[in-house]
Amino acid sequence: MLFIIGSVVRFLLLLFLSLSLTFSWSILPGNRVLGTAPVLIQEQQGREWYQQGDIDQAIATWLNILQDYRQQGDILSQGRVLSYLALAYSQLGQWEQADHSIHSSLALLNSQSQDNKTLPILAEALNIQGTLLLAKGDPLAALYSWEKSTETYKKIKDNTGILRTNINQARSLQSLGLYTKACQKLANNLLGNMLKCYELNLDNISSSLSQDLTSLEQAGWLTLAQILRQQGNLESSQGILNKILSQVSSSEVKASIFFNLGQNLELQNDIQGAKENYQQAIIIANNLEIKIKNKLAQLNLLINQQAWIEIQKLLIDIENDLLQFPINQTKVDSQIYLANLLLKWSNIADSSDLLPPWKKIKNLLEKAQKEAESLNYDKGIIYALGDRGKLYEKLALTKTCQLDHITVSDVFDCSKTYKFTDINKINLNNQQLNEKAKQITEQALIKSQSRQSSSITYILQWQLGRILYGLGFEKEAISAYLGAVTTLETLRDDLANNREYKFSFQEKVEPIYRQLLSLLLPRNNQEIVSQETLEEARQQVEALQAAQLNDFFNDICVESEPVDVAEIDDTAAIVYPIILSDRLAVLVSLPDQSLRVHITEISQEELEKQVKQFRYNIVIRSQRAFFDDGKILYQWLVQPFVNQLQKNKIKTLVFVPDGIFRNAPMGALYDGKKYLIENYRVALSPGLSLLSPKPLQNQGLNTLFGGLTETFQQEGLVPLFYVKQELRAIQQQVPTTALLNEEFTLDNLQNILENQSFPIVHFATHGQFSSQFEQTYIVAWDSYINVLELEQLLKENDPRGNKPIELLILSACETASGDSRAALGLAGFAVRAGGRSTLATLWSVNDQATAVIMAQVYEQLSTNKLSKAEALRQAQLAMLKNRWYKHPFYWSAYTLVGNWL
Numbered sequence: 001m002l003f004i005i006g007s008v009v010r011f012l013l014l015l016f017l018s019l020s021l022t023f024s025w026s027i028l029p030g031n032r033v034l035g036t037a038p039v040l041i042q043e044q045q046g047r048e049w050y051q052q053g054d055i056d057q058a059i060a061t062w063l064n065i066l067q068d069y070r071q072q073g074d075i076l077s078q079g080r081v082l083s084y085l086a087l088a089y090s091q092l093g094q095w096e097q098a099d100h101s102i103h104s105s106l107a108l109l110n111s112q113s114q115d116n117k118t119l120p121i122l123a124e125a126l127n128i129q130g131t132l133l134l135a136k137g138d139p140l141a142a143l144y145s146w147e148k149s150t151e152t153y154k155k156i157k158d159n160t161g162i163l164r165t166n167i168n169q170a171r172s173l174q175s176l177g178l179y180t181k182a183c184q185k186l187a188n189n190l191l192g193n194m195l196k197c198y199e200l201n202l203d204n205i206s207s208s209l210s211q212d213l214t215s216l217e218q219a220g221w222l223t224l225a226q227i228l229r230q231q232g233n234l235e236s237s238q239g240i241l242n243k244i245l246s247q248v249s250s251s252e253v254k255a256s257i258f259f260n261l262g263q264n265l266e267l268q269n270d271i272q273g274a275k276e277n278y279q280q281a282i283i284i285a286n287n288l289e290i291k292i293k294n295k296l297a298q299l300n301l302l303i304n305q306q307a308w309i310e311i312q313k314l315l316i317d318i319e320n321d322l323l324q325f326p327i328n329q330t331k332v333d334s335q336i337y338l339a340n341l342l343l344k345w346s347n348i349a350d351s352s353d354l355l356p357p358w359k360k361i362k363n364l365l366e367k368a369q370k371e372a373e374s375l376n377y378d379k380g381i382i383y384a385l386g387d388r389g390k391l392y393e394k395l396a397l398t399k400t401c402q403l404d405h406i407t408v409s410d411v412f413d414c415s416k417t418y419k420f421t422d423i424n425k426i427n428l429n430n431q432q433l434n435e436k437a438k439q440i441t442e443q444a445l446i447k448s449q450s451r452q453s454s455s456i457t458y459i460l461q462w463q464l465g466r467i468l469y470g471l472g473f474e475k476e477a478i479s480a481y482l483g484a485v486t487t488l489e490t491l492r493d494d495l496a497n498n499r500e501y502k503f504s505f506q507e508k509v510e511p512i513y514r515q516l517l518s519l520l521l522p523r524n525n526q527e528i529v530s531q532e533t534l535e536e537a538r539q540q541v542e543a544l545q546a547a548q549l550n551d552f553f554n555d556i557c558v559e560s561e562p563v564d565v566a567e568i569d570d571t572a573a574i575v576y577p578i579i580l581s582d583r584l585a586v587l588v589s590l591p592d593q594s595l596r597v598h599i600t601e602i603s604q605e606e607l608e609k610q611v612k613q614f615r616y617n618i619v620i621r622s623q624r625a626f627f628d629d630g631k632i633l634y635q636w637l638v639q640p641f642v643n644q645l646q647k648n649k650i651k652t653l654v655f656v657p658d659g660i661f662r663n664a665p666m667g668a669l670y671d672g673k674k675y676l677i678e679n680y681r682v683a684l685s686p687g688l689s690l691l692s693p694k695p696l697q698n699q700g701l702n703t704l705f706g707g708l709t710e711t712f713q714q715e716g717l718v719p720l721f722y723v724k725q726e727l728r729a730i731q732q733q734v735p736t737t738a739l740l741n742e743e744f745t746l747d748n749l750q751n752i753l754e755n756q757s758f759p760i761v762h763f764a765t766h767g768q769f770s771s772q773f774e775q776t777y778i779v780a781w782d783s784y785i786n787v788l789e790l791e792q793l794l795k796e797n798d799p800r801g802n803k804p805i806e807l808l809i810l811s812a813c814e815t816a817s818g819d820s821r822a823a824l825g826l827a828g829f830a831v832r833a834g835g836r837s838t839l840a841t842l843w844s845v846n847d848q849a850t851a852v853i854m855a856q857v858y859e860q861l862s863t864n865k866l867s868k869a870e871a872l873r874q875a876q877l878a879m880l881k882n883r884w885y886k887h888p889f890y891w892s893a894y895t896l897v898g899n900w901l
Helices: 005-016 018-022 037-051 055-072 075-091 095-110 118-135 139-155 159-175 179-190 202-210 215-230 234-245 251-267 271-284 288-305 308-323 329-348 358-375 378-401 430-450 454-470 474-490 492-496 499-503 510-520 531-553 604-619 625-637 639-647 659-663 723-731 746-755 787-795 823-832 847-862 868-881
Strands: 572-579 584-589 596-600 652-655 681-684 703-707 736-740 760-764 767-769 777-779 784-786 807-810 813-815 837-841 894-898
Touching (some): 037 055, 055 075, 118 139, 179 215, 202 234, 454 510, 474 510, 572 639, 572 659, 584 625, 596 639, 868 894
Parallel strands (some): 572 652, 767 813
């Protein structure tokens, strides 16, 4: 969906908060503004009309007063009333009059002496100008106006005005997508204790919320709650909303709080709770615009639930409301969002269900574009144009998929066709529809690029790439896709701090990389692809790996820089399995050699089933079934390159695993006679460009060991009785500082790491890797330590960044059950925890076997001076020779991630 619901939320807040954030009314007598008493009474009456929603009456009243002030020659009062009129005209969508009024107001006020009589009125007019600019979709200009207003308020030491305009600045930063800056500005102004935005939680903000808040402070906290939600801090957002709900008296502000509570609950998948909050907002709100925003949110939920009868009823209600709207930005945004909801409906409904007509979507978007043009609302024009292009693209897709012999790929998927009641009334064929889609999308893209609106631009570039592919212009399609990923790079900070993108990464970001890879890589082994194209594909795989990890942490944690494998290890080959919807592409990088690629034609569904079966048959300790599974994976990933591997004397295979391959024990791949580890060292990397390649032996083997043989506060965990045996074996091999059981606490870890440096940190304790970093943790005696807390701990081991941890060992962790992306947590630990390498387990292994293999690893590292990968390999080979532990269940779970040297 091109139009993101966050935009609707922002403009809803504009309406909800307009009174508290726009008018202070402090600039009226007796606050040093001249005017006669009867006129002031009429001015007050105009304000009351405005607050009651009778905008026409307010305008009529202020126009009469304006004439009186002109006759009196009262310049300051004329400037004040003209600013009121500007805001009132904007509420009716009369933007020409609004612009004329605010410009006239500022011209009059700037012509006067900048003293304590003029400055309060000028500050308020600048504040109103910012409100109008944001309403017209120009947040950058709004920010500039509000900054000037803040500086003016500072000159007269008006703390209330300073707070109001700082809150408004945060709103413009939010609209620009600069969520961290917006959050920090609000935190500084509402809390005053200089907490960083990422430090905010209910414990350190509750005291500021417990007192009686002014309506202005309520507005500020409401904006902060919304931004915290967008950053993923749902708990703090929810807490703020609940706190201020009990304090507000305005039904409109209460409606805003209910709306935001609904948004929070929707993100937490509490659909019923979200619906109830939206309904409550509709009931208590008096303003039509507030009602329709909540109705649109309800409509989205109903479409997701496929409640077609209820959808029809609510749609009629919304369409009737739209007929009563004045032309303004909110109306434009609402029409665009409604068009997208109808398009979504046509995508998920069955042919037997009630379907929307495509012409209704077309008419909504054309009307929205026309009204946006009348407002000079560029962002609305771009969205309307872009979505019109998308509509024609989907119509072309539907027409094409009705033809025979259609090849399905990542770019072209007939399982995602759209259905309309009037689809057969379209007179254009698929080629003509795509041409129309291309023409309109290019118009939107030109406008978007001219405004440097990167968050829209990358989506339009992606859309254009799909359309060009549909037209058969593959080279041009690749160029458009490359443009999209380049634009995405400029958006990394904003995407990482935006929960809306966090929740839709797999729909709005990852598909761009996969579709581009599908275009770059050969369809079969007969197709010849240039080395330049294969190198581009390799770089895009690396970029995707980095993007996935950044998404995992909701933060920018990894930078991707090209690395030559020959510079790291001239006996290593890098293997990139790339999962596409219709094939598996395996890209292999050899030292000082051309890239090689092999294609296996298999659907993603079948591939994932096979990999899951391989792992499952090992975990349940089947007697023979895993051999056949391992052989199939070997034939996919290794067999096509065996001759080149032997010719180049390759000793290490480094897999950069994609998707389901992250969960696979690569060392257990089977060639029919031997396991992979019998021929090669095996390591995993979240990306070759993420490595810091230095051998362990140069750093020493001083080890910090933390472990649990019993549990104290954590229920349901099995005691690890053999951890003591594991510790004794390690102490015999390397200098060791040990924290066992009640000594293995967060405080003790912190104290030791602050005062000593350890190349190896070893945790023999329960833990879990998950696709959510909050659920990726290890268990200490007194707490669960998640990956971000561990990162902070381990940084204390190396505050200057000179001696990072070389090897982090997690010898009793496992990937979360039923979590298809859980192994991201293992890669996340490897990258974020600060170690160059991480040795961990894909599943929970018998702790007696763990003690045996860990003893072998340390012996190989200390006595034989081997690399990490070779030390693990030799330990695994020793297990293979042990009749009790030769089954791959006991040894193949151990995975080395990161630097293998």
